[in-house]
Every structure is written in structure tokens, then in C-alpha cells.
Amino acid sequence: MSNVISFKDVSLNFGGVQALKNISFDIQENSLFAIIGPNGAGKTSILNCINGIYKPTNGSIEIFGEDTSNLEPDEIANAGVSRTFQNIELFENMTALDNILIGAHRHINYGPVQGLFFSKKARNEEEKARKISEDVIDFLEIEEYRYSYIISLPYGIQKRIELGRALAMQPKVILLDEPAAGMNNEETEDIARFILDIHEELGITVILIDHDMNMVMDIATEVVAMDFGEKLFQGLPEDAAKDQKVIDAYLGVSG
Amino acid sequence: MITFLQATFEGLSLGAVYSLVAIGFVLIYKATDVLSFAQPALVVVGAGLISALAVDRGVPFWIAFIVGILLTGIIGLVMERTFLRPMVGEPVFSVAILTIGIDILLRTVLNNWIGLNPRYLGDPFQSFGNFGSVNVGGVTLKYLEIAALFTGVIIIILLSVFFKRSKYGVAMMATSYDQEAALAQGINVGRIFGLVWLISGVLAGFAGFFITGGFNTLTQASFLSALRVLPAVAIGGLDSIPGAVIGSLIIGLTQGYVAYYQLMLEGVIGFSLGSGFSLIAPYLIMFFILIFKPDGLFGTKEVERV
Numbered sequence: 001m002s003n004v005i006s007f008k009d010v011s012l013n014f015g016g017v018q019a020l021k022n023i024s025f026d027i028q029e030n031s032l033f034a035i036i037g038p039n040g041a042g043k044t045s046i047l048n049c050i051n052g053i054y055k056p057t058n059g060s061i062e063i064f065g066e067d068t069s070n071l072e073p074d075e076i077a078n079a080g081v082s083r084t085f086q087n088i089e090l091f092e093n094m095t096a097l098d099n100i101l102i103g104a105h106r107h108i109n110y111g112p113v114q115g116l117f118f119s120k121k122a123r124n125e126e127e128k129a130r131k132i133s134e135d136v137i138d139f140l141e142i143e144e145y146r147y148s149y150i151i152s153l154p155y156g157i158q159k160r161i162e163l164g165r166a167l168a169m170q171p172k173v174i175l176l177d178e179p180a181a182g183m184n185n186e187e188t189e190d191i192a193r194f195i196l197d198i199h200e201e202l203g204i205t206v207i208l209i210d211h212d213m214n215m216v217m218d219i220a221t222e223v224v225a226m227d228f229g230e231k232l233f234q235g236l237p238e239d240a241a242k243d244q245k246v247i248d249a250y251l252g253v254s255g
Numbered sequence: 256m257i258t259f260l261q262a263t264f265e266g267l268s269l270g271a272v273y274s275l276v277a278i279g280f281v282l283i284y285k286a287t288d289v290l291s292f293a294q295p296a297l298v299v300v301g302a303g304l305i306s307a308l309a310v311d312r313g314v315p316f317w318i319a320f321i322v323g324i325l326l327t328g329i330i331g332l333v334m335e336r337t338f339l340r341p342m343v344g345e346p347v348f349s350v351a352i353l354t355i356g357i358d359i360l361l362r363t364v365l366n367n368w369i370g371l372n373p374r375y376l377g378d379p380f381q382s383f384g385n386f387g388s389v390n391v392g393g394v395t396l397k398y399l400e401i402a403a404l405f406t407g408v409i410i411i412i413l414l415s416v417f418f419k420r421s422k423y424g425v426a427m428m429a430t431s432y433d434q435e436a437a438l439a440q441g442i443n444v445g446r447i448f449g450l451v452w453l454i455s456g457v458l459a460g461f462a463g464f465f466i467t468g469g470f471n472t473l474t475q476a477s478f479l480s481a482l483r484v485l486p487a488v489a490i491g492g493l494d495s496i497p498g499a500v501i502g503s504l505i506i507g508l509t510q511g512y513v514a515y516y517q518l519m520l521e522g523v524i525g526f527s528l529g530s531g532f533s534l535i536a537p538y539l540i541m542f543f544i545l546i547f548k549p550d551g552l553f554g555t556k557e558v559e560r561v
Binding site: 078115 | 420440
């Protein structure tokens with residue numbers, strides 16, 4: 001098992017606020033890696049550092065063994081790291097299918113001039129992207145929403161389409177920022193099932209942030225617990241539930 | 256009736272030319288949030304480049320035409336890379352003022368070169384018989400205007416398929432909606448910006464030729480014709496490409512009809528509107544439409560950044 005992502009003493013400051021304090025961990029290939037912690041613990045900051053939206057103030061991040069401090073977010077995406085966002089960031093003025101096609105952007109390869117005249121190559125490439133997108137649509141069971149505009153779709157479906165956009169990239173690593181937030185039990189179970197399928201069937205390394213402890217405990221293979229920008233715990237999910245520091249920070253101190 | 260057809264034809268041809276520049280303007284605004292007041296200057300710069308190559312340097316016209324238009328696109332690209340890329344994230348107002356600066360720079364250099372005498376573009380349209388026109392049922396169709404209409408229609412069709420279907424068009428839409436999310440999909444936002452400015456520059460180059468080609472000639476005042484794209488964009492709505500085309504047609508037709516019917520109109524209202532009223536009429540139409548539709552006919556309601 002090789003490391004897909006390594007954090008080495010990563011700190012992230014915004015002015016006087018320390019969002020991350022000397023965080024180190026390794027994420028192994030094919031793991032389902034969960035990051036838990038209360039609000040403001042720095043979970044999303046970790047994802048933003050991985051996909052390059054934030055650059056660490058100190059320390060370094062390696063993805064597939066390569067230092068990412070000089071890479072732009074689009075370069076990191078093209079290396080095979082896709083993500084969803086905490087507050088859905090779909091392109092609302094487009095259809096579900098177009099959104100998913102944008103996810104497949106990195107697999108489409110032709111020049112602007114070929115695009116203008118829709119050359120044979122451009123058509124073939126667009127067909128290939130369409131094929132990838134249709135596979136994703138099948139996988140997530142969203143066939144009926146294909147041509148609907150995002151803005152007209154319910155929240156739970158939007159979440160699923162955002163997941164679809166991330167999958168259409170055919171990533172090696174997928175970052176999921178609270179995929180089950182704001183969902184009812186049934187929808188949460190659906191999402192958990194999809195995440196397991198992504199992990200097991202597609203063999204993609206999953207990095208998951210969620211507040212739903214039951215779901216995280218059920219599906220994660222490894223857990224990191226965060227509080228106030230510090231790493232409290234790293235290990236198996238069943239051990240996290242027993243760890244006193246995690247219980248204090250996340251589940252609350254009793255009495 | 257013949258007068259009406261004549262005015263309609265000229266108006267549509269003019270509108271097709273304006274719409275090329277207007278599409279460029281809207282593209283830049285949509286993708287990069289920049290109101291580029293430098294577009295009209297690029298139009299005359301494009302014409303200047305063609306003229307310099309074809310007439311001054313004696314390059315065969317069609318080569319000069321293609322090279323001049325491509326160079327205009329490249330000037331657009333360079334402007335974005337050098338002046339506007341560092342301004343990403345700055346207030347829209349500052350960036351708009353910057354584009355006015357670019358506009359002044361381009362026109363000063365160009366006007367210096369144009370000098371006092373009109374410049375010809377060395378195109379074939381002036382030398383055809385009948386002063387370069389064909390007569391169809393009493394309506395005089397200038398070759399240059401026919402070419403403008405055809406070119407405009409073809410470019411608009413190609414571009415609309417390009418924006419809707421190609422990965423670049425979809426990536427442009429995505430970039431204009433949410434840059435961060437676009438980056439996360441592996442879209443190189445900088446390259447999209449460059450592409451947008453390149454396309455807009457090329458469109459301005461085409462328009463430059465049709466505005467100043469034939470007997471129209473390039474003078475220091477040609478810029479005023481290019482400037483009429485701004486009311487066209489305002490009418491259509493700053494962020495709508497179909498709006499840009501329709502706004503341009505409205506402006507073109509207004510200019511055409513006023514030019515032919517001004518005398519009749521003056522007879523009805525009883526006083527003179529003065530010579531050159533057809534050049535002012537587009538702005539009056541713009542004021543009138545903006546009173547009722549402040550965001551333009553097709554503009555998004557909450558264009559909050561203006």
C-alpha cells in the first residue's frame with residue numbers, strides 16, 4: 001500500500017487565525033479516510049489544501065509522491081483529485097448532464113479550432129465524454145434528471161449530481177465534503193451506499209468529511225479527528241469512538 | 256417599398272457587423288467580469304493592421320486580411336495577459352477604467368499612424384463595377400454589405416454551436432458561473448480567459464474590416480462607428496449573447512431607417528433633426544429601452560457588479 005496523500009507538518013494561517021496547526025498524516029491508497037471534528041475544526045481547510053485552493057503557510061503536501069506547493073487547483077484536479085463542496089457548487093445555469101460533462105473535461109482532448117468547426121476528432125472526443133457521463137448517470141441512478149436544470153432540482157438530487165460531476169473526472173482520489181449534510185435518513189443511506197460502491201467497486205481512494213457519526217463509523221477504514229486545527233486522533237473508527245479526547249471534543253463532555 | 260427594402264438590407268448588414276463586436280464584449284463580460292471599453296478601439300486597430308499590410312506593405316489582400324484579423328486577436332490576448340490578469344479580483348470599476356486606458360493607448364497610436372488622409376484597406380470590393388454593388392429589383396446591394404451579412408451570419412452560427420456544444424464553450428460557461436468550482440474540475444481558467452479575449456479580438460478584427468472596407472475607408476472618425484456597439488450591448492443586456500445580436504440588429508436597423516426616412520420624419524414633426532441624425536438615433540433608442548428595461552432586453556436581472 002502506497003501513500004496517496006501525505007501531510008507533513010502542515011500549518012495554515014489566516015492573519016492571526018490558525019486554521020491548521022502542524023498537521024501530519026498519510027492517506028493510503030484505497031482507503032476510505034474520514035475526517036471528523038466539530039465546526040471550525042479545520043476539516044474543510046484540509047480538503048482546500050489538498051485540492052490547492054489554499055496553500056499551506058508552513059509544511060508541505062505530497063499527492064502521489066509529488067510536492068503540490070507550486071501546483072494550481074486545476075493541475076491538481078488533472079492529476080486525478082476530484083471533490084465535492086460543502087455547499088453545493090454546481091453550475092446552476094446548466095443541465096445536470098452538462099455539469100457532469102464538465103467533470104469529464106480532462107478526458108476531452110481537442111483544440112479550439114477543431115471545436116469551432118466540429119471536426120471528426122472533436123465529435124469523437126465529445127462522444128467519449130458523453131459515454132463517461134452516461135456511465136456515471138447510470139451508476140448514481142439519476143437518469144431522469146439528465147436534462148433538468150440544476151436550479152429546478154431538489155437538494156438531495158443536487159448533492160448526487162455534484163458527486164456525479166466529481167466521478168466523471170474518473171479520479172484516483174475523491175474528496176467528499178459533507179456529502180450527507182442536510183439529508184434525511186433514507187437519503188443518507190443512499191449516499192453511504194454510493195460512497196461504499198465508489199470505494200469498493202471503482203477502487204477510488206475516498207476522503208470523507210461528515211458529521212453523521214454513525215455513517216462515518218460504519219463505512220470508514222481510517223479516521224482522523226480534528227479540533228481547533230489540531231489533530232486529536234488517527235486510527236480505526238472503532239478506536240475513535242473509545243478515545244477520550246475525541247469523545248470530549250466531538251461528542252461532548254458529560255456532566 | 257424599394258426604399259424600405261434598401262434601408263432594411265443596409266440596417267441588417269450593419270447590425271451583423273455590430274453583433275460581432277457586441278458578442279466579443281458580452282463574452283468578455285460573462286467569462287471574466289470585465290467591461291471592456293477597449294473593444295471599439297480593437298475594431299479600428301484591426302482595420303489599421305489590414306490596411307498597413309495590404310496597402311503600405313503591398314501584401315496580397317487575402318493574406319493581409321487573415322493576418323490582420325489574427326493579429327487583432329493576439330493583441331486582445333496580450334492585453335488580457337499583461338494588463339487584466341493581474342487585476343483579477345480587483346473592483347469591476349477599476350478594471351473598467353483600465354480598459355478605457357487601453358482604449359486611449361490603442362487609438363492614440365493608431366490615429367498617429369492614420370494621419371489626416373483616409374486609408375483604404377486594399378480590398379476587392381471597391382473595384383467591382385457599379386462602385387462595387389449589384390442591383391436586385393431596384394435595391395442596391397453593395398458587395399461589401401453582402402459579404403458583411405454573410406460573414407456575420409456564418410460566424411454567429413459557428414460560435415453558437417461552439418459555445419453550446421464544445422468543451423470550450425461549456426468550460427466558459429462554467430468559468431463565468433463559479434471559478435473555484437471550475438478549477439476543481441480541472442479547467443484551466445487562465446487559458447479560458449485568454450481564449451475569450453482572443454475570440455473577441457478576432458471578432459473585432461472582422462468588424463473592423465467591414466466597417467472601414469471599400470469606400471468607407473479608415474479615418475480617425477471610424478472609431479465613432481465602432482463605438483455604436485456600446486448602445487447595442489446595453490440594449491441587449493450585458494450578459495446575453497442572443498441579446499447582443501438582437502441589440503446590434505436594432506441599432507443597425509435604426510441607423511438604416513433613420514438614414515432613409517429622416518426627411519419624411521422631419522416633414523411630419525415640422526423641424527429639422529440635423530444632418531447625421533442617424534448616428535445619434537441609436538443612443539436615443541438605447542435611452543428609451545433602458546427606461547423600461549434597465550438590464551437590457553435579455554440581461555440577467557441581478558447583474559450586481561455594474
